[in-house]
Amino acid sequence: MKLTGAQMVCEGLVKEGVGVIFGILGGALLPLYDTLPQYPQLRHILVRHEQGAAHAADGYARATGKVGVCFATSGPGATNLVTGIANAHLDSVPVLAITGQVARPFIGKDAFQEVDITGITLPITKHNYLVMDAAEIPKVVKEAIYLARTGRPGPVLIDLPRDVQIEQAEFHYPAKVDLPSYKPTLRGHPAQVKKAAKLINEAQAPVIIAGRGVIISGGYSELKELAETAQIPVITTLLGISCFPESHALSYGMLGMHGMAYANMAVDAADLIIAIGMRFDDRATAKVSAFAPHAHIIHIDIDPAEIGKNVRVDVPIVGDAAAVLKELNKLVNPAKHIDWVRQLDDWRKEHPLTIIRDTEQLLPQYVVRQIYEATKGEAIIVTGVGQHQMWAAQHYWYDRPNTFISSGGLGTMGFGLPASIGAKVGCPDETVWCIDGDGSFQMTIQELATIVQEKVAVKIAVLHNNYLGMVRQWQEMFYGKRYVATPLSSPDFVKIAQAYGFPALRVEHKKEVIPAIQKAMEEPGPFLIDFNIEPEENVYPMVPPGAALSEVLEGPKKQAKAAKDSAKLPVSNL
Amino acid sequence: MTKHTIVALVADKPGVLNHMASLFRRRGFNIESIAVGHSEVPHRSRMTIVVDGANTMVEQVRKQLDKVVDVVKVFDITGDAMIARELALIKVTATSTTRSEIIEIVDIFRANIVDVASDSVTIEVTGDENKINSLLKLLRGFGIKEIAKTGRIAMARGAARASPVEKKATKAKGKKTS
């Protein structure tokens, strides 16, 4: 059977179980879009900016575990995807981006809307393809989806010249992927697993640090079994949040720059770190030379290139987190670690994070907590990047697997709103709250039109502090309170929402918080709440840049200790 | 800093060389030489890359190279016994008085004269870097007009195997997980 290139793309997507595409068309992708009506199984969601398409595909992929797909035309459409692709790359999210390209005879001639998108995305994709022959499309689509979702997941891009979309070729869909050069190791090496079990069985003060790899592998029950069998405290990275129930007695929160003091103390004091599906990012380890100074380190990760990259590792195990944990659990002896667990509980009592100042001010932490109460901790929370992201991570308790979606590696402001669209489209029965900052929100605010046109019932809480707050906090602490370029004015978000066509409320006082959230939850469609929070509230705890995890600041009182002199500030980014 | 010789078996496709080079560039490595040609496997090229770098950094890049989907196998043979060769073409000023002296040197080095003009000769030499550098040193006095060199190509020593690379790489895979 002969099909056009465009039909073959659609056939492939349907065969691979793709149901949703986020995108914007243009000349170079018109043939593909023209074919979409022949495939009603493929729901297309028109976004307002291609960055939104990539983030929505990313949010969809994180929420569902399936590959998120986005389309963009050649040139500016393709370059607009770049931030979203980089975001998916750094957080290991399976995203398939399909871009239009100028017709083959025009490639390399600086034709209208031509960019070398495979060249541009080379370092931020797991793999990419420029398809020069329609007959290759079935194989390319099959491979691309396979590469995106297997091993360490990541974004894959297919660049399709316009004339290749029109070209006809015989359609043969391959039954299997044949990629001899790509064979991810799933099962851990038995000898390594044995060594790891020995370390675990001998440890007096072990700690698990679990990352997004646990979520990707679906290894929730395996992780729980390990923790419970040997009574090992579980700490997560930012992206590991919700891989282990936070109300569990063995859950000790998140580590890192804005992690819980007791989590950072535990890592500092531990004699064994069991790192699972995490990559020792500098935001998590703080000063790497002082990381877990007394501990042996077991590192379980599917990507061999992560082993030994940032910290010394005693027992590396390359493999899928769930598969390795399953094997490991067979060898781990029941244990109690009574003293160690008690020590952590004492630290938790002495250094509580969860107490929110009792004040009439409208505190962001309080808002997050009330969203938690109203949703009974059952919602999927999607965030922007900044202080609000940290408050959302700290003050909502994530008990259900995979309910926290946030941009970790790239720290992309503007991720929240489009990613929440993706999450809600992927999980229509879930309550999805986007907790955004006034700055982040305005980076992709145009996607409000998408939620209206596509009837996506996301609830939006803007923690509106009139600042690029996280940067202002650094200026306050390390740059002598010189608030250069951080004060931020915004339009009236309530009127904005209404202008886009859905209801919204402004909250200025603490007492309005609960009724407003209630109102948002009762509304069947989208709803926005503009929370006018305390403008200069800071995120604590904080490990100042360049300091060790043990040097955590728990509040403004101890701030004097922090490096006041910006010149002494180590190399670190916001 | 050590000079590393990295050998890779890669898919014979556009973009692969670019991808490999960019992984070095990103970390500020200067590639000293790179040589690519067909291998014994159809549609696969073998690449020899020479870089200067700290061992841990090079190992990190090697692992990153290994992740590139179009890279079949890659290993660092620096510590292994290996055969390494380069080819150089050297155009030297030669007058009737100096020509015989040049020919003598060329013979000692088992190099070849591949072109003769009224005022120059062109010499072809293969060997390891030391040999080529020694020859260049001796020829410098005559006046070198032009040099073209290939990068290093290299292979681990050992009995010929059906596919030495595959064998070597399985070993490397085992190492990775252990």
Ligand SMILES: Cc1ncc(C[n+]2csc(CCOP(=O)(O)OP(=O)(O)O)c2C)c(N)n1
């Ligand atoms: C695209 C992008 N630009 C700049 C930054 C640097 N940055 C990090 S946090 C932040 C402020 C975020 O402001 P807002 O969204 O209002 O959140 P808040 O910190 O006030 O809660 C900025 C500018 C970034 N992370 N991403």
Ligand SMILES: [Mg+2]
């Ligand atoms: Mg703000």
